[in-house]
Amino acid sequence: MSHLGHYPKTRLRRLRHAPNLRDLVRETALNATDFVLPLFIRHGSGIKNPIPSMPGQFQISIDRLDDEIREIIQLGIKNVILFGIPEHKDALGQDSYSDNGIIQTAIPVIKKIAPELVVISDICFCEYTDHGHCGVIIRHDDQYVLDNDKTLELLAKQAVSHARAGADIIAPSGMIDGMVHVIRNALDQAGFNNKPILSYSVKYSSSMYGPFRQAAEGAPKFGDRSTHMMDIANSSEAIRECSLDIAEGADMLMVKPAHTYLDIITRVKQAYPELPLGAYHTSGEFAMIKAAAEKGWINEKSAVLEVLTSIRRAGADFIITYFAKDAAAWLDEV
Ligand code: PBG
Ligand code: ZN
Numbered sequence: 001m002s003h004l005g006h007y008p009k010t011r012l013r014r015l016r017h018a019p020n021l022r023d024l025v026r027e028t029a030l031n032a033t034d035f036v037l038p039l040f041i042r043h044g045s046g047i048k049n050p051i052p053s054m055p056g057q058f059q060i061s062i063d064r065l066d067d068e069i070r071e072i073i074q075l076g077i078k079n080v081i082l083f084g085i086p087e088h089k090d091a092l093g094q095d096s097y098s099d100n101g102i103i104q105t106a107i108p109v110i111k112k113i114a115p116e117l118v119v120i121s122d123i124c125f126c127e128y129t130d131h132g133h134c135g136v137i138i139r140h141d142d143q144y145v146l147d148n149d150k151t152l153e154l155l156a157k158q159a160v161s162h163a164r165a166g167a168d169i170i171a172p173s174g175m176i177d178g179m180v181h182v183i184r185n186a187l188d189q190a191g192f193n194n195k196p197i198l199s200y201s202v203k204y205s206s207s208m209y210g211p212f213r214q215a216a217e218g219a220p221k222f223g224d225r226s227t228h229m230m231d232i233a234n235s236s237e238a239i240r241e242c243s244l245d246i247a248e249g250a251d252m253l254m255v256k257p258a259h260t261y262l263d264i265i266t267r268v269k270q271a272y273p274e275l276p277l278g279a280y281h282t283s284g285e286f287a288m289i290k291a292a293a294e295k296g297w298i299n300e301k302s303a304v305l306e307v308l309t310s311i312r313r314a315g316a317d318f319i320i321t322y323f324a325k326d327a328a329a330w331l332d333e334v
Contacts, residue, residue: 028313032076032328036320041106043087053211055290069113075328081120083216093128097157104165111166121167124174126218134174151176156186163192173200175228184249196251202238205229208257208284256280262314269315279316286322
């Protein structure tokens with residue numbers, strides 16, 4: 001074997017000479033069916049607000065969803081993830097678990113336009129609380145802290161309420177300990193034992209969420225999220241997070257961000273190959289490509305397809321990406 005394994009008998013360029021040949025031996029394929037498009041649903045009517053830090057992305061009111069959903073379907077996108085911007089924010093984020101909340105109102109409208117579209121519901125509190133934190137804030141030893149177990153009760157209510165409205169997949173994003181456990185129990189008790197949970201199992205306390213926080217109007221008014229999200233320097237801890245989520249009943253795992261955490265995607269996929277793994281190509285990662293492309297410093301189409309392919313090659317089965325529409329259209333061109 002080894003005496004055959006090198007030049008001049010072995011020439012790796014043999015399989016690179018022609019496009020069809022390269023297609024034949026390509027190891028990773030990108031498909032529109034692997035994409036999940038995030039949508040920002042805003043209260044009010046007649047609204048399609050461009051998000052300054054996310055060119056091409058909008059806050060949309062429910063009455064303007066029709067065109068958007070039809071376009072998405074036309075492009076071959078099969079999945080969306082919803083983020084709500086409610087009219088009223090309060091200390092507990094009550095809109096998120098009210099049956100008349102923004103997401104609970106939007107889902108039936110979307111389902112009416114496109115019953116087959118998979119609707120993933122992001123479950124957290126930061127878009128719904130007046131303080132912008134991901135749960136219940138209490139005062140403890142002269143400090144404001146996010147109370148884990150009080151938050152769990154409300155997360156369960158939010159998940160059941162979104163399931164009742166018709167969400168197909170429940171996706172808790174707050175990195176609250178025990179979130180998958182309580183949500184699984186609550187869904188089962190409410191008769192939703194068939195609703196899968198996509199856990200944001202490995203979500204880093206990252207600088208890559210800045211544009212999203214503008215888009216979803218959910219930046220924390222004080223402090224940060226480092227007491228619940230993972231330290232960016234850690235890798236083994238990601239395996240602990242995933243193993244707990246799996247034990248608690250997660251059906252799918254996620255790593256977030258994606259482009260800056262390809263090593264984590266690979267590690268999680270190798271540790272748990274049997275679970276579908278999503279990766280969230282975040283708003284900051286989106287904005288960096290957009291900004292460089294706008295300046296003419298990078299070719300947007302090839303950069304985007306390269307990054308998305310790399311995320312899949314690293315081990316992600318599907319990608320949540322603001323580029324879903326563009327990438328689907330580009331993949332359709334050839
Ligand atoms: C929380 C949530 C956030 C994102 C997805 N879900 C914001 C945060 O954790 O601060 C970020 C997504 C992105 O940056 O694109 N509801
Ligand atoms: Zn949050």
